[in-house]
Amino acid sequence: MTSEGMNPGTTRPGGRTARVRSAVLRAAGDALAEHGLAGLDLADVARRAEVGRTTVYRRWGTPANLVADLLADMAEQSLPRAETGTLLGDLRANARLVRRTLADPRQGALFKAVIAAATGDEQAAAALHRFYDARVTEWEPCARQAVERGELPEGTDTREVIRAVSAPLYYRLLTTDQPLDEATADRAAEAAAAAARAGVFV
Structure with a gap:
């Protein structure tokens, strides 16, 4: 069930509640990208989204709640996995998608x-x-299908294969x-594929 499915009034496409949520989450993302969590102020988000301050405080209450809903929305909006028919092709598509996201100045x-x-807030x-569990779940069938095709050994931890693709990209972003x-993304995919074929993730 999506987060929208748990909130009455948010499932109606084009409904006011959905529009308010979309505007507020967009504004929250902008504010986070500019100032980080410490600078995330609900009143500022309401102003940016052009909605009532009371609406934001009543629905989200705290910056941590807003971050949690933003991440839920990002998981829902993320592009579906690719199916190229080969492990390397699928992992390369995954790596390039992660790279495009992380290389985008705002994202x-x-x-x-x-x-x-x-790192400092349990709810965040x-x-x-x-968020990452949802993304790994989306892409895990790429590795599972590779096991079924005989590209990877039986017993491979297919979720760990997917994590191994994006980990070097996040490391490069943060450190x-x-x-x-794109060459960095392709190298991450190739390394994960090679390790998986060698049985590292069994």
Whole structure:
């Protein structure tokens, strides 16, 4: 069930509640990308979204709640996995999607802010874990199908294969000032595929 499915009034396409949520989450993402969690102010978000301050306080209550809903929305909006027919093709598609997201000036800054928030706030951390769990779940069939095709050994931890693709990209984003280019994404996919074929994830 999506987060919208749990809130009465948010499932009606084009409904006012859905429009308000969309505007507020967009404004929250902008504010996070600019100032981080410490600078995330609900009144400022309401002003940016052009909605009533009371609406934002009543629905979200705290910046951590807003971050949690933003991450839930990002998971819902993320593009579906690719199916190229080969392990390397699928992992490369995954790596390139992650790279495009993290290399985007707004999205990269947003992920840095959310990851920083998760280090000091349990609710933000739980929301971040749910976000990545949803993305790994979306892409895990790529590795599972590779096992079924005989590309990977039986007993492979297919979720760990997917994590191994994006981990180097996040590491580069957070620890260096080097660009996240497509060659870096392809190298991450190739390394994960090679390790998986060698049985590292069994």
